[in-house]
Amino acid sequence: MGDNSEKVKMRFLFVVTSNPFAKDFGTLLNLVKVLSKRGEVAVFFSGNGVYYLTRPESKILKDLGATLLYCAHSAHQRGVASLADFFESSSTYNLSKILPEYDKVIVFN
Amino acid sequence: MGDNSEKVKMRFLFVVTSNPFAKDFGTLLNLVKVLSKRGEVAVFFSGNGVYYLTRPESKILKDLGATLLYCAHSAHQRGVASLADFFESSSTYNLSKILPEYDKVIVFN
Amino acid sequence: MVNTLWLVRKLGDFSSDLVDEERDMVILIQDGVLRIPTKKGWFVCREDAQARGIKVSEHIAKSYEDIAQLIVEAKKVVVW
Amino acid sequence: MVNTLWLVRKLGDFSSDLVDEERDMVILIQDGVLRIPTKKGWFVCREDAQARGIKVSEHIAKSYEDIAQLIVEAKKVVVW
Amino acid sequence: MRKVVFLLKGDPFSWKAHEALRVGLAIGINSEVNFIFIKDGVYSLTRWYPEKLEIQGFEKLLENMDYVNVKLFVEDTSAEERGLKGSDFVKEVNFISSEEIKELIKNAEAVFVW
Amino acid sequence: MRKVVFLLKGDPFSWKAHEALRVGLAIGINSEVNFIFIKDGVYSLTRWYPEKLEIQGFEKLLENMDYVNVKLFVEDTSAEERGLKGSDFVKEVNFISSEEIKELIKNAEAVFVW
Numbered sequence A, B: 001m002g003d004n005s006e007k008v009k010m011r012f013l014f015v016v017t018s019n020p021f022a023k024d025f026g027t028l029l030n031l032v033k034v035l036s037k038r039g040e041v042a043v044f045f046s047g048n049g050v051y052y053l054t055r056p057e058s059k060i061l062k063d064l065g066a067t068l069l070y071c072a073h074s075a076h077q078r079g080v081a082s083l084a085d086f087f088e089s090s091s092t093y094n095l096s097k098i099l100p101e102y103d104k105v106i107v108f109n
Numbered sequence C, D: 001m002v003n004t005l006w007l008v009r010k011l012g013d014f015s016s017d018l019v020d021e022e023r024d025m026v027i028l029i030q031d032g033v034l035r036i037p038t039k040k041g042w043f044v045c046r047e048d049a050q051a052r053g054i055k056v057s058e059h060i061a062k063s064y065e066d067i068a069q070l071i072v073e074a075k076k077v078v079v080w
Numbered sequence E, F: 001m002r003k004v005v006f007l008l009k010g011d012p013f014s015w016k017a018h019e020a021l022r023v024g025l026a027i028g029i030n031s032e033v034n035f036i037f038i039k040d041g042v043y044s045l046t047r048w049y050p051e052k053l054e055i056q057g058f059e060k061l062l063e064n065m066d067y068v069n070v071k072l073f074v075e076d077t078s079a080e081e082r083g084l085k086g087s088d089f090v091k092e093v094n095f096i097s098s099e100e101i102k103e104l105i106k107n108a109e110a111v112f113v114w
Helices: A024-035 A047-053 A056-063 A072-077 A092-101 B024-035 B047-054 B056-063 B072-077 B092-101 C030-034 C046-051 C064-073 D030-034 D046-051 D064-073 E015-030 E039-045 E059-067 E076-081 E098-107 F015-030 F039-045 F059-067 F076-081 F098-107
Strands: A010-016 A039-045 A067-071 A087-090 A104-108 B010-016 B039-045 B067-071 B087-090 B104-108 C004-008 C025-028 C042-045 C076-079 D004-008 D025-028 D042-045 D076-079 E002-008 E031-037 E070-075 E094-096 E110-113 F002-008 F031-037 F070-075 F094-096 F110-113
Touching: A010 A024, A010 A092, A024 A039, A024 A056, A024 A104, A024 D064, A039 A047, A047 A067, A047 A072, A047 F015, A056 A067, A067 A072, A067 A092, A072 A087, A092 F002, A092 F015, A092 F031, A104 D064, A104 D076, A104 F110, B010 B024, B010 B092, B024 B039, B024 B056, B024 B104, B024 C064, B039 B047, B047 B067, B047 B072, B047 E015, B056 B067, B067 B072, B067 B092, B072 B087, B092 E002, B092 E015, B092 E031, B104 C064, B104 C076, B104 E110, C004 C064, C025 C064, C030 C042, C030 C046, C030 F039, C042 C046, C076 E110, D004 D064, D025 D064, D030 D042, D030 D046, D030 E039, D042 D046, D046 D064, D076 F110, E002 E015, E002 E039, E002 E098, E015 E031, E015 E039, E015 E059, E015 E070, E015 E110, E031 E039, E031 E098, E039 E070, E039 E076, E070 E076, E070 E098, E076 E094, E094 E098, F002 F015, F002 F039, F002 F098, F015 F031, F015 F039, F015 F059, F015 F070, F015 F110, F031 F039, F031 F098, F039 F070, F039 F076, F059 F070, F070 F076, F070 F098, F076 F094, F094 F098
Parallel strands: A010 A039, A010 A104, A039 A067, A067 A087, B010 B039, B010 B104, B039 B067, B067 B087, C004 C025, C004 C076, C025 C042, D004 D025, D004 D076, D025 D042, E002 E031, E002 E110, E031 E070, E070 E094, F002 F031, F002 F110, F031 F070, F070 F094
Antiparallel strands: none
């Protein structure tokens, strides 16, 4: 993993299933901030993580340049809809497909 | 507390600040089920508890006859709106006012 | 009469020194039922144990109906 | 090179026997910083400690910039 | 006035702690609240920086506690074990023993555990 | 195929455990997943009744594990301490020691802790 870090940008994938009004929120922000300077960052929200779709401060992640994906199944189950157009509807199947394309996977459950 | 239980119906107040996709959900359901046979039940949702407003299964609580209140401030902060008309907008100030009217207070944080 | 009815969800985290052994009652609920109590005045929620496939002796089991009655009778309830 | 970079949020719950003392690094983050480590290879997130008003010796402090660099260099990251 | 006990037992730098104080402040308008910090919960009252943790500050809530029926307590052994003394807290607090907490809970009509 | 380890360490009868299995199943389509149950997490694989807990059942997820690259492991001491043996689990599991878990984590390219 990361053997080509000098040639191509390193890619970081976060998977977040914890609630946005919990302690992981600040940690995620800090890590996305420092890692987005070192490569590409994507965050996949699933489970209770889809509540990030409704927390206004989630925009900071977008402003840092991160790609924001969410599990449509989890969102539907929780009656959550994204009001923001910068969250992209996705699925755990898609997570499975993209995971091997990332150099580092960082999981907040 | 509860001295007049034979004359008037006993009143039970639940305060819930935990997430609906957590273990308290089933416990709350079970307790509301057995207590609503013994008196009046109200549930006040605050903090992460306002996510109950979006969980479809919350309707079971209503069907059991419980009054469902929520902290409008918490809901606003989380970008949560109730799609269901059986949740009544309220506040912690109102919680403060009504608390002394209840015989038993049961809190799930 | 029970003074405080303690409903305990997480045993590891519970400050059991706050329990008044003479007048209180403790009932383990949720995943609290995974640890069977041996103390006097401590019980296990029957349905919560059954739902988890945990066997509990009848003499320390309390049903939700029992718990409701205890809530009515106790001075107050503390959920830990 | 670090094999596994462990970011530990809850120390009480952490299975530290899974750490490879030779090749891994442990950094306490979030409320994990309330317990100052004494083991070799264990560090504390500087900003997380500062935000909580906790003082940490410089030789065991790692900033978020340090952590980012370690994430880049480590084979993988485990958040506990 | 109802006698209510609040027990904050952990997660001192969190939205949960914020919520505990916010609800406690409100309940204090119409009830008598003994708000007790135990275990890691005692850190809530120390000097820390919520804005760095994306959490709303507690100052306003703590300030307003003076105008309602809320009394703040810190468990003595919890403070001691963490090397915290009176001057480490942002507000004047009352130290209280485990035995006294037990007594307050015994006499309470409602208890909120956070 | 990426080598991925899943560690479920608690909350066996929860939406969190459900989510762990759901995500693990999906990841197992394109990666090699070693899904390890430790501590109270081992109860997830015993006979219990999710419908009584307002949780979706795990049967379907566990059944489908056979069609993807997911191998299920139960830590031996965690099972032993809880008096659980092979026949107590709803699926055939592999028992694994703490040392072997350490080895799997060492060789993994990504680790999901639940």
